Every structure is written in C-alpha cells, then in structure tokens.
Amino acid sequence: MKHIPYWLYIDSYVHISIKKSGALLYNPLNGNILEYSCNDENKTILSLIRKLSTFKNHRVISLTPEQATQVETVKFIEQLRINFMGDVIEKSASSVKPFQVIPYVKIQRDMNILKKNPNTSPGDKMMTYLDELIIFINNRCSQSCPSCDRYFLQVPCCTAKPAGESILSPRQIASILEETRGSHLDAIHISGGDILSYPYWDELEPLLEKTDTPVFFYIHYLNIVEHPGRLNLFKKDRLTVRIPVIFPFDEEKMKRAFLNLYEAGIQYDLIAIIQSNEEYALLREILERLSDSVSIPGVMYLPFYNGSNTGFFKDIFYVTRGDFKDKRPQNRDIYVNSTLNRVFFGKLWIKADGSVYSNLHSSKIGKIGEYSVYDCVFRELQRGESWWKTRKRVLPCKNCNYEGLCPSISAYNYAIGRYDLCFLSQDN
Numbered sequence: 001m002k003h004i005p006y007w008l009y010i011d012s013y014v015h016i017s018i019k020k021s022g023a024l025l026y027n028p029l030n031g032n033i034l035e036y037s038c039n040d041e042n043k044t045i046l047s048l049i050r051k052l053s054t055f056k057n058h059r060v061i062s063l064t065p066e067q068a069t070q071v072e073t074v075k076f077i078e079q080l081r082i083n084f085m086g087d088v089i090e091k092s093a094s095s096v097k098p099f100q101v102i103p104y105v106k107i108q109r110d111m112n113i114l115k116k117n118p119n120t121s122p123g124d125k126m127m128t129y130l131d132e133l134i135i136f137i138n139n140r141c142s143q144s145c146p147s148c149d150r151y152f153l154q155v156p157c158c159t160a161k162p163a164g165e166s167i168l169s170p171r172q173i174a175s176i177l178e179e180t181r182g183s184h185l186d187a188i189h190i191s192g193g194d195i196l197s198y199p200y201w202d203e204l205e206p207l208l209e210k211t212d213t214p215v216f217f218y219i220h221y222l223n224i225v226e227h228p229g230r231l232n233l234f235k236k237d238r239l240t241v242r243i244p245v246i247f248p249f250d251e252e253k254m255k256r257a258f259l260n261l262y263e264a265g266i267q268y269d270l271i272a273i274i275q276s277n278e279e280y281a282l283l284r285e286i287l288e289r290l291s292d293s294v295s296i297p298g299v300m301y302l303p304f305y306n307g308s309n310t311g312f313f314k315d316i317f318y319v320t321r322g323d324f325k326d327k328r329p330q331n332r333d334i335y336v337n338s339t340l341n342r343v344f345f346g347k348l349w350i351k352a353d354g355s356v357y358s359n360l361h362s363s364k365i366g367k368i369g370e371y372s373v374y375d376c377v378f379r380e381l382q383r384g385e386s387w388w389k390t391r392k393r394v395l396p397c398k399n400c401n402y403e404g405l406c407p408s409i410s411a412y413n414y415a416i417g418r419y420d421l422c423f424l425s426q427d428n
Contacts, residue, residue: 003065008077010052010059010086012100015334017401023049024401025085028334031325032083035401044072058100063088127183130377131346134189135176137168139352141193143222145246147306152191153360154411155273155302157244158218160193166352170203172368176350177211179373185211191218192352196227205233216240218271221249221257234266241268245299247279251286258294269297273304276312305415317412319422324405334404337390342408344386348376359386361414394419 010016015026022037023046036042036049052059067073068088080086089098134156141160145151152159177188188211192198196219208215217234221243224231234241241261245254261268270287274280280301287296305313329337336342349357354368358380365383366376380387389409391397397406397419406422413419 003069005065005091006063006068006088007091007094007098008048008052008061008063008068008073008086008088009098009100010049010080011084012059013331014059014085015331015404016049016053016059017404018046018050018053019399019401021399022046022401025049025080025083026324026334026405027083027085028328028330030084031328032085033321033324034079034083034085042072044070045076048073048076059086060098060100062091062097126377126381127180127374129346129381130180130183130348130373131186132189132348133176133180133185133187134191134347134349135168135173136192136350136352137173137190137195138192138198139164139166140197141220141223142197143194143220145220147304150306150415151244151246151273151304154304154415155244156189156191156216156218156242156271157273158191158193158195158220167199168350168352168354168368170200170207172354173204174207176368176373177207181211185213188213188215189218190215194223194227195219196223196230201230201233208233208236208239212238214238214240216242218242218244220244221254224257224260225253228260231260231264231266234261235264237267239267241266243268243270245270245272245283247273247275247283251290255290255294258290258296262295267297270299272299272301274301275304275306275309277315303412305412310416313412313416313421314423317421319402319406319424321424324402329405337406337408338392338404339388339390341387341389343410344389344408346387348373348380357386359389359411361411362386391419396420396425400424 010025013028015024015028017024017026020038022035022042024036025034026032036045038046048061051057051061063073077086077088136159139159139161141148141158143160148160149162151157195217198204215238217239219241224241224243233239243257258268272283274283287299290296303313303317344359347358349360350368351357355364356366356368356371356373356376358365362385365371365379371379391400391403391406391409394409397403400420402422402424409419413421
C-alpha cells in the first residue's frame with residue numbers, strides 16, 4: 001500500500017459481532033464469514049474492528065500511513081476485499097469522512113418505552129403485534145397416542161389430559177375473537193383433545209363466520225373417522241383441517257379419514273411427527289402408496305424429541321457453520337433475531353381452562369375472564385419472558401458470536417434442555 005492516509009471502512013450491510021472470545025464479520029450477500037479469536041496474533045485486527053464498530057465512527061476510521069502498512073492491517077484489508085466486506089479509500093478522494101447509515105429495528109422503540117415506563121402502553125397499535133392465537137377448546141380424547149401429553153409442547157398438535165375435564169365455552173371464544181378483531185391476525189389455530197366431541201360444536205360456526213382470519217383445526221384421523229357427521233363446519237374457504245400423523249397408526253383408517261375429507265370438499269393437510277430417519281422414510285413410502293387411491297395434501301415434517309433420539313436431532317436440527325452459507329440470513333433477520341424471539345413473538349396459547357401463555361414452557365400471563373387479551377399482550381410485552389427471549393439473553397449463546405445469526409430459541413430448546421443446539425463450539 002502507498003504511504004498515504006486512508007479511510008478504512010466496513011460496509012453497512014456486514015454483520016459485526018464482538019465478544020470476549022473474539023470477533024465475527026458476516027456478509028449476508030454471499031454468506032462469507034471472517035472469524036478472529038482473541039489472541040496476540042489478531043490483536044491489531046480486533047482493535048480495528050472495535051474502533052470501526054463504535055457508534056461515533058459508523059464503521060469508518062482513519063488510518064495513518066504507518067498504520068496502513070502494518071502487516072496485520074494489510075492482511076485484514078485484503079480479507080475484507082476478498083469477501084466484499086470493506087476496503088480503504090485514499091483521503092485525497094474524500095474531503096470529509098464518509099458516512100454510513102446503520103439499520104435500526106422499529107420495534108426496539110416500543111421495547112425501550114416499556115422498559116423505561118413499565119406502566120405505559122405503546123397504544124392502540126399494540127394489538128397489531130398479535131399474529132396468531134392457539135386455542136384449546138377442550139382437553140379430553142378417547143385415543144391413546146404415545147406421548148400425547150408431550151407432542152403439543154414441541155409441535156402443533158392435539159393433546160388430552162388424563163384427569164379433570166376443561167371446556168372453553170362459546171362465550172369465552174366469542175370474547176376472544178371480538179377482542180382480537182382489530183389485531184389483523186395471520187392465523188387462528190383450534191386444537192384440544194378430540195375437538196369433534198366438543199359439546200357446543202354447532203355454536204362454533206357462527207362465531208368463526210365473524211372473522212376473516214384463516215382458521216386451522218387439529219384433529220386426530222381416528223376422530224375424523226368416528227365423527228363424520230361433524231365435518232360440515234369445515235366447508236369454508238378459510239378453514240383447514242390439520243391431521244397429526246403419529247407412529248404407530250392404522251393405514252386403512254387413515255385412508256378412510258382422508259377420503260371423508262376429500263369427498264366432502266374440505267381442505268386438509270398433514271403434520272408428520274417424526275422421531276427418526278427410519279420413520280421419515282417409512283412415512284414417505286406409506287403416503288406414496290396411499291396416493292394411488294386418495295389425494296395426499298401437503299405434508300409438514302416436524303421432528304419430535306422423545307428423550308432418547310438426540311442423534312436424530314443432531315443430524316437434522318443442530319446448526320453448523322455451513323448452514324449460514326446455505327441459508328444466508330439477511331440483515332433484517334439478524335436485527336430481528338437480536339431484538340425479539342421470532343418463534344414465539346406475536347403468539348398466545350389459550351388452554352381449555354382459560355389460562356393464557358406466550359409459550360407453553362413459560363409461566364401463565366393471565367386467564368380469560370379475569371384478564372382481557374389486550375391485558376395479556378401488554379403483560380407479555382412488558383415482561384418479555386417469551387416474546388423478547390433472544391439468544392443474547394441466555395447462556396451459553398450470549399457469549400457466542402453467532403447468536404444473531406442462529407434461529408430463535410424454540411420449543412425444542414426447552415424439550416432438550418439446552419439453548420445451544422449447534423456444532424459451533426468444541427463443547428458440542
């Protein structure tokens with residue numbers, strides 16, 4: 001490099017993370033990553049990255065001729081160029097320091113308001129943060145699926161309670177739907193035990209006709225076979241039946257359930273709950289065989305952690321460095337991941353006894369009849385137990401430079417009992 005002063009810059013689209021262990025630069029345009037561990041060899045580079053990252057510098061700093069010719073600095077600049085992350089500009093080409101705009105997530109403003117003024121609400125727009133409702137209208141079922149009491153804690157599924165019956169009344173459901181009318185919900189999920197045995201089934205249709213939101217019903221295929229007369233409710237464009245597929249199952253009865261729905265002109269899809277690679281392969285084979293005689297809809301394959309299939313989860317779920325190159329999370333993803341939990345944010349679970357949760361693994365935030373849905377949204381925005389639960393708030397993730405790139409904490413983390421479901425450190 002010439003012995004002249006320079007402006008050194010890192011492009012505004014590059015994600016920068018600095019921890020005690022070192023620093024990481026990530027280019028969302030090509031998925032390239034530069035990592036610098038905290039050691040004497042990288043001392044100069046880490047110092048430059050820290051200076052570039054300060055708010056007042058906005059990723060542009062001045063380099064003296066002496067600094068610009070240091071071996072470590074020259075190496076760093078070359079790495080920035082190769083990976084399209086930054087470069088240097090001769091000061092003679094710019095009479096003033098170049099300025100870069102750093103992105104900002106708007107929802108941070110409301111979060112800061114709540115932190116500083118816990119009794120202050122963001123106002124009417126607060127309900128627009130509510131995206132999905134998962135409503136369990138009852139909790140009894142005559143089927144005996146293995147792990148029935150655990151499936152719904154990880155994947156969208158029906159569930160039953162062995163003792164003590166609870167039923168969400170039509171009046172409660174009407175109240176919930178009325179309160180959320182202005183929230184622009186993306187989806188309403190109706191689940192429970194055997195929802196086709198819900199005693200006020202005929203009262204559901206007029207209630208659901210008042211909403212324009214897509215509604216999904218979770219029904220075990222055996223219950224569809226046992227209650228064919230209750231399928232008329234689903235003959236609406238906005239209504240979809242979702243069938244959990246859980247091993248073991250009766251292939252002939254499943255086929256009959258599919259035929260009942262298809263012949264009635266009802267939209268339906270499948271949620272395949274998979275516990276091993278063998279189950280995945282077998283189910284694909286069975287569904288392909290069934291497709292010869294009945295229409296097979298879309299299938300959502302979701303893994304289920306049963307306590308002894310960690311190897312299966314490591315194969316299909318654990319995060320690797322290669323995932324970032326393949327999936328290339330963008331700046332918006334990274335900034336949102338650092339601010340809120342994309343899995344739980346905007347969702348409320350309402351159990352058949354009226355209890356309201358922002359995540360079935362968290363504590364209760366209210367109860368229908370005692371608190372309004374508005375109250376529950378406000379309480380969760382305020383406490384942040386689920387909606388604001390990001391990796392930068394938990395160990396060991398908050399000490400890892402990948403915390404902004406990784407997917408949000410999900411129900412699987414609670415089920416397995418650890419936040420770092422990854423191969424990003426030697427500890428895994």
